[in-house]
Amino acid sequence: MGPASRNATGDSRGWVFVGPAVLWTLAFFVVPFVVMVGYSLWQREGTELVRAWSLANYAGFFDKPHFVEGLVNSLEITALVTVISIVLAYPLAWIIAERVPRRWQRLALLLAILPFWTSYVVRSYAWLLVLSRGGYLNQWLMGAGLIESPLEIAATRIATVTGFVHFFVMLLTLTIYANLVQLSPNYRRAAADLGAGPLRTFWQVILPLTLPGIMVGAFLTFVLCIGDYITPQILGGNNELVLPQIIMLQITRRADFPTAAALSIVLMVVVTLAYIAAARWLRMERV
Amino acid sequence: MKKITLTTLFTIPLVICAGGAIAQEELNALVWCDHTDPGFVEPFEQANNVKVNLKDYEGTGTALSLIEQSQPGDWDVFVVDGIDVPRVVEAGLLAPLPEDALPTADLFPEIVMPENHVIDGKTYAITEKFGYNTISYNSNTVDAADVADISVMWNEKYKDRIAIYDYYLPVMGLVAMSLGIDTADIQESDLPAMRDRLFEMKDVSRQVGEVVSSQTAIATGEVDILVGGGEWVTAGLTSELPHLDWVIPEQGAVRWSQSVGVFADSKKPDLALKFVQYILSPEGQARLATSSCYWAMPANSKAADHLTDQQKKALRWDDQAAYLANAQLYPAPDAELDAKMQDVWTEFLQH
Numbered sequence: 001m002g003p004a005s006r007n008a009t010g011d012s013r014g015w016v017f018v019g020p021a022v023l024w025t026l027a028f029f030v031v032p033f034v035v036m037v038g039y040s041l042w043q044r045e046g047t048e049l050v051r052a053w054s055l056a057n058y059a060g061f062f063d064k065p066h067f068v069e070g071l072v073n074s075l076e077i078t079a080l081v082t083v084i085s086i087v088l089a090y091p092l093a094w095i096i097a098e099r100v101p102r103r104w105q106r107l108a109l110l111l112a113i114l115p116f117w118t119s120y121v122v123r124s125y126a127w128l129l130v131l132s133r134g135g136y137l138n139q140w141l142m143g144a145g146l147i148e149s150p151l152e153i154a155a156t157r158i159a160t161v162t163g164f165v166h167f168f169v170m171l172l173t174l175t176i177y178a179n180l181v182q183l184s185p186n187y188r189r190a191a192a193d194l195g196a197g198p199l200r201t202f203w204q205v206i207l208p209l210t211l212p213g214i215m216v217g218a219f220l221t222f223v224l225c226i227g228d229y230i231t232p233q234i235l236g237g238n239n240e241l242v243l244p245q246i247i248m249l250q251i252t253r254r255a256d257f258p259t260a261a262a263l264s265i266v267l268m269v270v271v272t273l274a275y276i277a278a279a280r281w282l283r284m285e286r287v
Numbered sequence: 288m289k290k291i292t293l294t295t296l297f298t299i300p301l302v303i304c305a306g307g308a309i310a311q312e313e314l315n316a317l318v319w320c321d322h323t324d325p326g327f328v329e330p331f332e333q334a335n336n337v338k339v340n341l342k343d344y345e346g347t348g349t350a351l352s353l354i355e356q357s358q359p360g361d362w363d364v365f366v367v368d369g370i371d372v373p374r375v376v377e378a379g380l381l382a383p384l385p386e387d388a389l390p391t392a393d394l395f396p397e398i399v400m401p402e403n404h405v406i407d408g409k410t411y412a413i414t415e416k417f418g419y420n421t422i423s424y425n426s427n428t429v430d431a432a433d434v435a436d437i438s439v440m441w442n443e444k445y446k447d448r449i450a451i452y453d454y455y456l457p458v459m460g461l462v463a464m465s466l467g468i469d470t471a472d473i474q475e476s477d478l479p480a481m482r483d484r485l486f487e488m489k490d491v492s493r494q495v496g497e498v499v500s501s502q503t504a505i506a507t508g509e510v511d512i513l514v515g516g517g518e519w520v521t522a523g524l525t526s527e528l529p530h531l532d533w534v535i536p537e538q539g540a541v542r543w544s545q546s547v548g549v550f551a552d553s554k555k556p557d558l559a560l561k562f563v564q565y566i567l568s569p570e571g572q573a574r575l576a577t578s579s580c581y582w583a584m585p586a587n588s589k590a591a592d593h594l595t596d597q598q599k600k601a602l603r604w605d606d607q608a609a610y611l612a613n614a615q616l617y618p619a620p621d622a623e624l625d626a627k628m629q630d631v632w633t634e635f636l637q638h
Contacts (some may be wrong), residue, residue: 046622049355064630066637132509152447154509155494237494238453241636252345253455253629255352 040261044254057262067246071266074242077157078226081164082218088165089172089217090210096173097180109177113170120167124234127163128154131235155237163231168224172217179213180206219278223271243267313338314558316364317350319545320498321416321578322566330574331565337558345497346454347371354380359552363559365412369544370456370619372403372412381548383409388560390567394586397611398544412548415566416575418583419614420457421540423505423516423533437465437536440514441487449492450504452515455632459485460541460618461514470541470615475624478631485635488514495636498581505531522582522601535610542614544586569593576602 041053061067096108115123130136131153138150153159187209191201229244236242241249243263250260312335320343322328328339344350347368354362367375375381391399391413398414405411424434428448433439440449440461451458460470462484468477493510494500502520504510506528513520517540521531547566549559565571572585573593584602591604603610620628 064633066630066634069637128503132507134508152493234500237500238496238636239489239494241633246633249629249633251349251352253348254626255348255355257352 036261036264039258040265042258044256044258049258057259058266060259061263061266066241067243067263070241070243070246071270073240074226074244074267075270077160077164077232077242078222080161081168081225082221084161084165085168085172085221086214086218089169090176090214092169093173093176093180097177105181109174112173115166116170121230121234123166124163124231127159127166127235131159131162154235155239157236157240159235159237160232163235164225164228167231168217168221171220171224172214175217175220176210176213179210183209215278219275222274226271227267311336311338312555312558313340314363314555314562315340315342315361316366316562317342317344317353317362318364318366319343319345320580321575321583322366324574324578324580327571327574327578331562331571334565335558335561339562347374351375351378360554361552362550363553363555364547364562365550366415366545366547367412368617369398369400369403369412369414369417369546370617372546372548373406375548376406376411379551381411382551382553382556383411384413384549384560384563386410388564389413390587390589393569393589395584395588395607395611398542398586400544400546400616404546412546413563413567414544414586415547415572416583416586417542417544418519419517419533419535419540419542419610420452420454420461420515420617421517421533421535423513423520423531425505425508425511425530426532427530428511431534434512434534435536437461437538439512439536440465441484441491443491445512446491447493448511449488450501450510450513451488451492451495452501452513453495453497453636454515455628456617457541457543458515459628459632460615462488463618464538464541464615470618473618473620473624473628475627478627482631482634485631486638489635489638517583518602519581519583523577523579525601526597535613539613539615540610542611542616544616573598 040057041055043050043052043054043056092112096105096112100108118126128135132138133150133152133154135154137153138147141147142150153162183206187205188201191205196204226242227244229242229248232240232242232245233248238245244267247260247263247267250256250263314337316322316339318341323341323343328341331337332339342353344353350365350367365375365381372381389410391410394414395417398417400414401410404413422434422437422439429445433442433444439445459473459481462481463470463473463477466477466480466484473481489495492514494504496504501513501516502524505513505516505520506524517533521528521533524531547563549556549563553559566575567587569587569589570593572587572590576582576585576590576594577598582602584604584607591599594602594604599605618628
């Protein structure tokens with residue numbers, strides 16, 4: 001068997017291994033995506049689906065300020081959630097990785113992600129019980145004499161962000177922790193040898209080395225948060241709509257799949273742009 | 288021998304189960320959530336040895352998209368908003384019903400609505416339940432005189448204590464009535480004034496929510512007033528929360544109704560009609576009126592014989608004549624106006 005035939009055999013073996021993944025991606029991503037793009041170019045007129053191709057649904061997005069506002073709300077909430085989650089998750093991950101003895105770290109991680117085990121919807125409604133006018137938080141604050149009348153937190157953006165942050169802190173803690181425990185202690189020793197204090201060591205050595213973990217978690221947070229409509233629906237009280245809620249309205253109220261598809265493509269483009277920006281800025285290929 | 292015995296042991300129950308499944312007919316119904324109460328559907332299933340598969344939905348748009356994704360013949364019975372019957376008949380979804388098989392004469396006359404159900408001389412659906420989208424309130428904290436006037440919907444006195452039911456048709460109907468416009472006469476030119484009034488309401492409201500969150504909000508005391516509420520929110524809660532009440536303001540309220548029909552493509556039209564007849568029977572009507580999902584008035588006046596005095600009191604049975612006189616039907620916009628109303632509603636949510 002010559003080198004050429006060995007290469008051919010190698011190529012075909014490669015396809016055997018890669019084939020299922022390619023087929024999977026084709027069946028569950030490429031084909032549905034193409035169908036969705038096709039749908040977004042059709043129109044719903046009354047009860048009729050007009051199968052004539054046009055960009056009217058995309059033009060409609062920019063014509064209607066409440067659609068654009070939905071995207072702006074989505075971006076603002078997602079940015080807020082991502083930043084707050086990172087700020088809270090990093091110290092938590094650091095404490096688990098650096099301060100908790102090795103043998104207790106698994107248990108600490110388990111406790112940190114325990115809320116993941118409850119249903120997402122149930123968790124959102126549970127937050128409603130905590131944040132509502134007569135909820136536990138207001139009862140406690142009033143009982144402690146810190147406030148005289150209940151705070152209006154439920155059905156606001158604060159409630160939506162709180163619900164999201166609770167979920168995504170867990171996710172970010174995992175990705176940052178995984179990065180932190182991989183760091184060799186020699187980095188710190190070398191920094192100390194060179195005269196760096198703990199703060200400078202963290203700022204100039206540890207933090208840059210854990211950026212990949214932060215960025216992976218942040219990107220997952222961004223993607224999951226910007227596409228979610230359940231938390232804003234339950235905790236936001238419909239007082240401001242995010243783009244996924246507007247997409248759902250097109251389906252449930254109008255059965256307008258073409259507009260819903262067009263809005264979904266817009267959302268997907270935004271996520272893709274966010275990924276490209278993050279990847280370029282932080283050289284995500286290192287991740 | 289041992290193999291045969293084991294195989295037989297495993298096979299017999301399967302055959303019995305399969306045989307049972309074959310013997311029992313199935314009926315597929317696309318319904319509102321009140322039909323999913325086992326106490327309502329089980330008597331029909333047992334009496335007819337049939338399994339009724341119920342799929343509940345909210346909003347005719349959702350139902351149409353479900354039907355669009357189904358095969359002809361998948362569905363047998365359709366419960367739909369009364370105002371949408373002409374739309375679904377036009378789409379060819381419903382079959383004519385034999386009039387002599389329906390208890391139309393027993394229905395409250397105001398809710399027979401032949402203009403919606405009879406098309407080209409054929410009856411395609413019949414009203415099964417009705418009620419009002421009006422004002423529900425906490426009688427411990429809200430002045431009864433305030434809720435007697437429709438202006439309570441934007442009354443600063445109740446700022447942040449008002450929830451609004453998230454369904455554009457009834458609430459925009461109430462808004463139109465507050466502006467002196469009949470629900471049947473809403474035009475595109477009325478939308479700017481309606482938008483302004485909706486924005487006023489949003490400024491004093493606490494939240495806009497669907498059925499569950501609206502009910503939860505008023506039941507837990509998160510809000511004291513629910514715009515768009517009615518007996519469907521509070522009647523079922525009267526035994527536990529007697530302070531929750533509802534009222535039709537002087538200016539009137541919006542009347543909703545749900546209708547039932549048989550799908551044109553149904554493969555079991557006789558069984559489907561039998562289910563419709565059960566729903567419209569006095570017993571079925573009493574069960575449907577007090578379904579665990581929500582309570583509301585039965586269309587058949589003879590259901591009174593099967594309701595307790597307390598149930599009738601919660602439904603305000605004796606006040607129906609006055610209520611029906613002071614209520615207007617849901618707005619029934621054409622597709623173009625409907626899309627514009629939904630845009631206004633989305634702007635309102637975003638306000």
